[in-house]
Amino acid sequence: MANPDLLESPETDLAEALDLPWLVVVHNDPVNLMSYVSMVFRRIFGWTRERAEQHMMEVHVKGRSVVWSGGREQAELYVQQLHTYLLLATLEKSS
C-alpha cells in the first residue's frame, strides 16, 4: 500500500532519503554594518577575522553567503543566533 505522505511531498522525502544537508544562508541588507557582521560571524562560528570578512564580503557583493551546512537542528540554532544579532538569515535544504 502506498504511503499518502510520500505521494504528497515527494521532493522532501527524496531529500531526506539522500540525507542532504541544511544550509544556513545570510542575506545582504543595507543596514547592518560590515564591521558588525564580521564580528557576529566570528562570535557565532568561531572564525578567524579573515574568514569572517570573506563571508561578510560575499554577503555584501553577491547578496548572500552560505555560512554553515549540516544537520537541521544545529542549522536552526545558528539561524536563531543570527536573528538574535538581527542578521537576515534563513535555513535552506541543500539541492
Place this chain on the structure above:
Amino acid sequence: MIFETNDHGNPVFTGIHPLLVELLRAVALDPWERCPEGSERLLPSPGEDEDLRLDWEDHVQSELRRHFDSERAVVAGDLERMTTPVALNEKGGEEDGASLEIPLAHADAWLTTLNALRLALVGEHGFTEADLSHESLPDLSDARGIALMQVNFYAFIQECLVRCLDGEGGEGGA
C-alpha cells in the same frame, strides 16, 4: 561629539550636542511603537518551510522579542546616567554638551538596540543603500531627513562600540 575609551576600557562620548542627546534618548523607545511597519524586519522568517515558519512564530520570535526588550532596558538605564551640562563655563555659556559612558559589558545591548531601531527606521522610511551611503547632511526639515540622520548617527555609535569590543579602543568624532 568626541568618542574615546576611558581607563576602564569603557566607550565614552563627550560634547554631545543637544540635538544628538535627543536622538540618543530616542534609542530607548520601543521600535514596535515607533515604527510598526518597519519593525517587521526585526523578526524575519527563517525560510520558506511552512512548518518551520509557524514553529518559529510560536517559539523563537516571542523569545527574540523579549530579548530585544531586555537589551533596550539596559540601554535605557545607561541613558538615565547620561550627564547633561548644567554648569556655566568661564564665558557664561553652557558647558560643551552632554557626556555618556557605556559600560563595555553593555556594549552588546547597545549594538542590538541601535541595530533594531536602525532597521525599523529604514523599513519605515524605505531608505535604499544609496540613501544610507549619501555623505551630505540630510534635509532636517522633514521626518524622513531626521530619520536618515538618526540611522547614520546610530551607525557611528555602533562603529565605535565594535571597535571597543574588538579591543581597538581609539577615538573619533562626529
